[in-house]
Amino acid sequence: MLHSIFNRLDALGVIGRASAHCDIPCGVYDPAPALIAAVSVARLMDIMHQGGADKASDVERANFIARCTLRKEEEAEKVKHEIRVIWGDYFKAPLIEKHPEIHALTHAIMQKASACKQEAHRSDAEELVELVNRFAKIFWTTKGRTTHRVAAPFPPELSIVYPDLG
């Protein structure tokens, strides 16, 4: 009960934080955020290509495109970050020996995500999703999990790799 009271005070921002963090990687890795970000890049491109036709003025359209561009940039960068962390922190020598293609694949994701930032070609976004799908499949293989592909139940309904966790 006392903890609940302090929780409420904490929600008001009146209680400070003291760190007792550990000095080890937490070991929690999952390529799902990278996949979601990659699909988001494709979705944002689709929205951008629609051009904000429903906007009332050129200024509103420019504002709309600018916002989409910014979000596309952020999502593409998120792909790069998430993949780099898994590649750099999770994949170690024994896994790399089993999956030597992981280096080239990671590099290809970096390059393709950058291309998605520089331009707005839908084909680049689709290729980015496919590369991250391949990465996810390898990742789940290292966890002893099979995977399956399904069309994402949200626009742009691209095919995504999911692990069989059941």
Add this chain to the structure above:
Amino acid sequence: MNLFGLRIMRVEGASMEPLVPADSFAVFRPTRRAKPGDVVLVDHPRFGRIVKSIRDVDADGISLSGQSKFSVSTARLGKVRPDRVIGKMIHLIPPDLAKS
């Protein structure tokens, strides 16, 4: 949060478990005489505001350690000056485990 000279902090992380569970609220009282075994709130020059146990006190400063084997090591924490110790923990409010 300061209350009658006491400082109340939320403890994030598990390096002080099982003594201080993650997400506990801890109450600290200012102290100038921290001694080995005390759980203290420290303004660490490298790690910021941290909660650790005092391992040793000597002329060179105060050595700190976590309770968990996964804590940042005493060697990495280094020694801190006594005036870096903000307070000694005098009360702990652990998370309500029944709700989690």
